Amino acid sequence: MDGGTEHPLKFSDPLRTAKGETRAWVDPIALRTLWFNTGTLCNLACVNCYIESTPSNDALVYLTAAEVAGYLDEIEREQLGTEEIGFTGGEPFMxxxxxxxxxxxxxxxxxxxxxxxxxxxxxxxxxxLLELQQRYGDQLEVRVSVDHYAQPQHETERGPRSWAPMLKGLRWLSSQGFNLSAAGRTCWGEDDAAMREGFRQLFADENIHINVDDPHHLILFPEMDEQAEVPEITTACWGILNVSPDDMMCATSRMVIHRKGEPHPVVAACTLLPYDAGFELGRSLKQSLRPVRLNHPHCAKFCVLGGGACSAT
Structure with a gap:
């Protein structure tokens, strides 16, 4: 692995690291999950939102139902075998x-x-939403962002008065029997066991039915800081770290985005990199199924070293 982010040439060449080593890449093995970013507008302005969503940021404009349907048609037409469709934002319900x-x-x-x-x-x-849940059951999963099991830390990220409304929604989803999961963050200096125990107590107190021991139903995401010192990932890293490129998000997923001012949506390699033109892979899903060079700090910190993944598959 190439060293810290202080080198000015780091993450600048898609083929080579700053030291001249071959940059790692990920070949697509399947399109198991297709994400749609429904737009960056959100009712909150979180401190460390990776996509910078706010009530005024429309850098990614709202996707339309017709645009989404076009990509779902392509999945069926091209027989891509996609299993899961993910919706993120911003806040999708807006x-x-x-x-x-x-x-x-x-x-x-x-x-x-x-x-x-x-x-x-x-x-x-x-x-x-409840009508859809009653018709489709566990085919629909709702994942709620709960940054910490305690109100002060959650509101440090999400803002004042964000805790009680979130809990109200979480309780309602649980009481109605939704297939429910939660996503927290690991930036608080607590280990995995302590975080899960804290969430266990919170969910017990609030009568929320989420299995905190299941890493799919309580996901603890590593933090993403583009200024942090992060090594570049070379082809040698797979063996050194005992990590497979097939386990990276971009091996099995893509995300559709529509940038403000552009005439049509495009397909990006990753849910974490909607603004980086180097990770844009064309207008169609078929075009997008090509290798992705890990030429960004998020690739290293979140995916390769952090083990982060957004989808269920």
Whole structure:
């Protein structure tokens, strides 16, 4: 592995590291999960939002139901074998087309994974969301962002008065029997066991049914800091770290985004890198299924070294 981020040429050449070693890449093995970024607008302005979502950031504009349907058609037409459709933002429930696109996804037989803060935008769609849950059951999963099991830390990230509305939404989802998961962060200086024990107590106190011992139902994401010292990943790293490129997110997933001012959506390699043109892979899913060079600090810290992954598959 190449050393810290202080070298000015680090992460600048897609083929070579700053030391001239061959940069690692990931070949696609399947499109198991297709993500749609429904738009960067959000009801919150979190301190460390990787995508910089706020109530005013529309750098990624709202996708339409027709645009989503076009990509779902391509999955079927090209027989890509995709199993799961993920929706992220921003806050997906703010997109005016979100419920139709979610219903279309479920009606076609895909599993759907919705990432949300479970606050007012979701509450406003509760009736329709519950109807979908009653029709499709566990085919629909809702994952709620709970950055820490204690209010002060959660609100340090999410902002004042964000705790109680989130808990209200989480309790409602659990009481209605949704296939439910939670996503926390690991930036608090606590080990995995301590974090899971804290969440266990919170969920017990609030009568929320999430198995904290299941790493799919309570996901603890590594922090992403582009200024932190991170090694570049070379082809030798796979053997040194005993990590397989097939386990990286970009081996099995892609994300559709629509940048403001552009005439059409495009496909990006990764949910974490919507603004980096170097990770744009074309307009179609078929075009996008080509190797991805790990030419960004997030590739190293979050995926290779941190073991982070967003999808269920």
């Amino acid at each position: 997109n005016p087309d979100f419920m139709p696109m979610l219903e279309d996804t479920l009606a076609r037989g895909f599993r759907a994974l919705v990432l949300t803060n479970a606050m007012r935008p979701m509450e406003k769609r509760a009736e329709t």
